Amino acid sequence: MPQAPPTHVFRWDLDKTYLRTDFDSFRDLVKSAFEKAIDKRAVPGAPALLRALKQAGGATHRVCIISGSPEQMRAVLAAKLKIDGVEFDELVLKDNLGNLMRGRFRALRAQVPYKLPALLASRVALMKAGGEAANETLFGDDAESDALIYSLYADLTAGRLTRRDMIEILDAAEAYDDQRETTLALCQELSAGARDRDVVQRILIHLDRRSPTGGFDRFGGRLVPIFNYFQAALLLHSDRLLAAADVIGVAREMLASGEYTLAQLANSLQDLLRRGHLRRDVASRLALEAQEIVTAHRKEWADLPSTEEIAWSFATRVRALGEQEIPPAPPSKPLDYPKLIQEERRK
């Protein structure tokens, strides 16, 4: 039987997005490089979310991981994902050793000339495999330039950037000649098969550093900074990519980690509402559905707080915002990428 074409692609970064990685010091970097798969820790809720996303669509949902971790860590990272029960379709890692051998030191740190062609190559391959209709959701973090790269990729796939724009952007990103040629060639292939539409539906940026959410406003409402994966699950539920039971699954994993309380999850819901990324009616509908599901599974899910407690916590936080109209998230505006790249470099 022929396989159904992919309908949705979930692209994930690893460090600080899926994995809890500390590489703020050289010591941390070395420790992270030599850590065993069993010792690596995932961000609470991320494994449950990834599992649910894959299960929700079966073969039509693709999980593609593009990370700045070195190629030499492939076995460890794949083993960690296996331990967490996460299935993936693609795992792209950075050829840091190759760059080092060729004396390309700029490439060791640069993100745009590495991640952008990797994303484009994956998209082009998907289109060739009959997946041109697939939409995408991208997951990154605030430690590197994920917000910028993902927005750039979203605008490229939507056909909003010209070859001339791309040359300027790659100049600003200080891409090596071969990186520039590859990227421009991929852009060409992409535009040949693209229909002018937004394939990237959402960009979710995990606030590992707790960067101010307002700093991401310039990327428009398509990009949502998230404090945790319960917020991601809520947003994906409102995008009709996850069922209410999956949202509960993510919440359960977070509560079971011992790092989260019911109140913290309720605060996370309120945060999305007041930033205008989640509508009240969606939250209310989910609350009703969740209540029914929790009641039905009460015996299996003895670890969860009582239904009344859950309902009270969430309803209180929603009510607390009063009757004021919550402004919707701002629409995406054209971005000055060369300027943004220079700003990122100055940081």
Added chain:
Amino acid sequence: MFRIAVDAMGGDRAPDEVVRGAADASLASKNVELILVGDAQRLGRLLAEHRHDAEVLSIQHASEVVAMDAKPAEALAAKPDASITVAAKLVAGGEADALVSAGNTGAGVLACSQHFKKIAGVRRAALAAVYPTEMRRGEKDDPFSLILDVGATLDVTPDDLVSFALMGAAYASRISKNPRPRVALLSNGSEAGKGPKEIVEAHQLLLRHTGLNFIGNVEGVDIPRGTADVVVCGGFVGNIVVKMLEGVSETILGLARYAYKEKLLWRAALGMLSGGINRLKALTDWQEYGGAPLLGFDKPFIKAHGRSGARAVANAIRVTHKALESGLVGEIQRGVAEFHQRRDAAA
């Protein structure tokens, strides 16, 4: 986990600095949940500008504000949805455990007396202030003493003064980690018979019916020396004392500024002393010690200085957390109950 309601609209620099202080405090501890009370949209916009942890922070909408110069009783009656009232109600209703405000002091005290319960055996509440002294105390070599009441109760009885002494001693032992604080009554002479009738009677009660480390009466000159760790007086006297201490320190700074401008030699001398002056300034910086506790209610209320900036607000939240964690209210309840038992037994 403790929950602290923060009156985000109260204070000369509110809501901007209060929100910034709360945002900082949210990053400092995962064990405290903060509820910012005030205009939800405005607070949300301000929060977005600062690094914060939305998992431990929520907003409770309140549409009205009591101005710093408003008459407390009139303002609270006219504005039922004032942020201080809503915050006090949250605490009274069990949705929060303690209250912090940098707003109108009178309105804060009145809101607490309208909504909080008094501790059994305490007739009137006392507002306590910390002030820098020559002598140090406690396990942290604390350079601050406590004086109470500084304005909550103008007419006091001997019983009120005993309650204040017990509450002040509980605060010193729990918050300043001073296991056996020296407690004194403020009078116009050190002899037991000196002072107004209520002081003389309170002296006898403290000696006979409490287990406090009561060192007798102290005079005004003993306050900055730090002869006592807890100085007890009525609100009328206490308010004059703290305002005078503040006035004296402002005058000294003013004189130093004058000297700096007036003569080159004085400027040079002040320059040489600047290291010491800065240390002294840091030591006596009111923004560091986090505000004045209102004692006598079943829930803690910390009144931050009206001019509080983000640092002072964050410190007020830190002290409030300490009050909750250390079981301050329980310690006061025990002390007051013990006094009444001893006195009844003696009768």
